[in-house]
Amino acid sequence: MKGLKSFFEDKFFNVATKIANQRHLLAMRDGLVLAMPLLIIGSLFIIISDFPLQAYQDFMLSIFGEGWGDFVWNDVVPATTGLLSLVACFGIAKSLVDSYQLDGMPGGMIALAAFFLINNLDVEANAWNADLFGTSNLFVAMIISLLAGELYRVIVQRKLVIKLPDSVPPSVSRSFTALAPAAIILVLALVVKMLFRLTPFGDFPSFVTAFVTAPLTFAGTSYPGSALALLVEQILWSLGIHGSSIVTSVMEPIWLNANLENLTAFQAGQALPHIITQTFVENLLWIGGSGATLPVVIYMVIFARSKTLKQVGRLSLVPGLFNINEPVVFGLPIVMNPFLIIPYILSPLVILTISYFGMFFNIFPRMVGVTIPWTTPYLISGYLATGANIGGVILQIINFVVAFLIWLPFIRSWDRRNVLMESQAN
Amino acid sequence: MKILLVCSEGMSTSMLVQKMRQAAAERSLEVEIDAVSEVSLKKHIAGTQVLLLGPQVRYLLKKLSAEYEPAGVHVAVIDMVDYGRMNGAAVLEKALALAAQGS
Known part of the structure; x- marks a missing residue:
């Protein structure tokens, strides 16, 4: 093994x-x-x-x-x-x-x-x-x-x-x-x-x-294509390698181009051609960073009982608001941790699925193609990226809750385990 | 003494830099510590004794070692847990040990 x-x-x-x-x-x-x-x-x-x-x-x-x-x-x-x-x-x-x-x-x-x-x-x-x-x-x-x-x-x-x-x-x-x-x-x-x-x-x-x-x-920009890219990104991060940097170095030209094709259509008042774009990936799928870790950080700050998780949560909160999550990824750690890798890979894929089909069936607004820096805080980014559409915020809230629910059982039992280890150490 | 940290965009390493500076100030050490992105590394490398890589860009180790070690720069990857927990004191300690080793 x-x-x-x-x-x-x-x-x-x-x-x-x-x-x-x-x-x-x-x-x-x-x-x-x-x-x-x-x-x-x-x-x-x-x-x-x-x-x-x-x-x-x-x-x-x-x-x-x-x-x-x-x-x-x-x-x-x-x-x-x-x-x-x-x-x-x-x-x-x-x-x-x-x-x-x-x-x-x-x-x-x-x-x-x-x-x-x-x-x-x-x-x-x-x-x-x-x-x-x-x-x-x-x-x-x-x-x-x-x-x-x-x-x-x-x-x-x-x-x-x-x-x-x-x-x-x-x-x-x-x-x-x-x-x-x-x-x-x-x-x-x-x-x-x-x-x-x-x-x-x-x-x-x-x-x-x-x-x-x-x-x-x-x-x-297809569903399978972007799911595959996302999967590779998450697997690389799970090994402790900067997956986002590597995947975007291949995909960015495609996603950026899709972004701008949407912008051109938006300007002309036409239907937006693409669902998956640069902003879709950076502002919708990265909730507080790759792997949708912001819900976990908030859980750790409020509910964690172990010292380690509390400390990692506090350390990760502010950077997490700006979608930087290395402290959680390396500090928890998620890297090389077979147990936490499951929600880390699963939650962005589920969010991708919800968002993609939600936009495909026009339940949620698509990205209008404006470029939003990836460090823009969640909810604000969804509002701006959809051309100041409250539907973008609603989608982000749904995604946040879903990611939270996927992470919950895992982070809870990881917390329990840490409490146990800390009490043994004393 | 100058220590340079590098990661993809220099954002998460800049948080560690602050903790390292604090640790250095507590020990009243004269150390210049900075974080840079991989792209702008070349512009900032002059005068650096220790170059530390964020663990997420450890795939750059070979390339950067080959590039800068002949010029006497010590190149190393930051320990994952030290990095994640933003343990500035530990990272500073290891950087100082590296610098003491060669020169």
Whole structure:
């Protein structure tokens, strides 16, 4: 039994280590992290303008007049949320090149140029469609930035760069380093663009939408797909490894994209296409952190009789309100604890099921696609993420109660056991 | 003396940092202790003697050891229970022992 257990642990640990240190996944994460402040600021403005309180709307209307909130969708959103693909394109390529201990800045610049090259300018209007920079092109931006970054470093590492005599100042010769890679990458991008004109897709972005974005989104936002991701996340945490960080490094592009597709539909007043999105996972499933531990913490603070559980509860309460739960996970501990791992894995899966089907049958509101920081306290996050809808709060309350009931028998008997151990120790 | 703690986003480790600073102040030790995210580690590593990893990111041990141990930084993973119970004094003690070992 012990051998089997450590076998699984080693296997999981090795795979987790590989994923967590995977260069391209790390670059994607860093690139998306770069855009996060913009997404959050854009979302804040959307909440301010669309807050569904009639008195508030009337008040703003009386001061600023008709269409007072238009500036949010017309000015702020295009300059924040609407720049996601551009920022990600630059950031991912730069981070990737940086990770090879090279100067990432030219890599990011070239990726950006390649991204514009592969998209189509509206020649008659002499204009880029603003949608290209935002949601509709995220996967295109990611593919281009990874390819451009990778090509850039290969070319630079192979020394296919223009060499100037030693007498030329280093800063001058450095400015020529990017010249050869830029030429090669942009010519390649141009060739790809021309080749796709010959296909039924017409262009590269349409191909990516059909063959990458659509299937990945379908799988990653489906019930089985997200349940599997959640299961892996919880198993990793149960082994004491940062499961959320590892799972999101794979799933974040898909879930973030789904989030923004919802936002686009919300803006247009259409039905929200996705149930599972970034905010669904971070703000709905993490009640006080992964594994829905906030109900347990509250139980420990109020009802626990053993010293250990009381202490862990008190220590975990404030961080738990902001969805940080390492003190419970490692302090209780849940990690490597076969007994407490059961509710730790079970409760988020049950919550996922309730929330998913509750939204599927339109009993509860879906996430409108605004980005809410994952550290936002529970109940507030549900209210904001559903576009200030009280239905989101009701769902969160139901989930909280369900998680509490799943945890209750386990934490109670763990408490009893600790009381017993403490009395024996005395 | 500088001790750096690292985890995924530097949030939960920052709580431990406060407890460690308290423990250091009680013993009136001159120690600089900080928590950083994995992403920003590079910017803060200068001058660090001991680099401690949160147990949830212990998969980074190999990589970070290879990167920083040649430069004389001691790299170790924080004990899980010390971490969970936010036992700043114990973690500080182990960090000091590590620093005393090599140099």
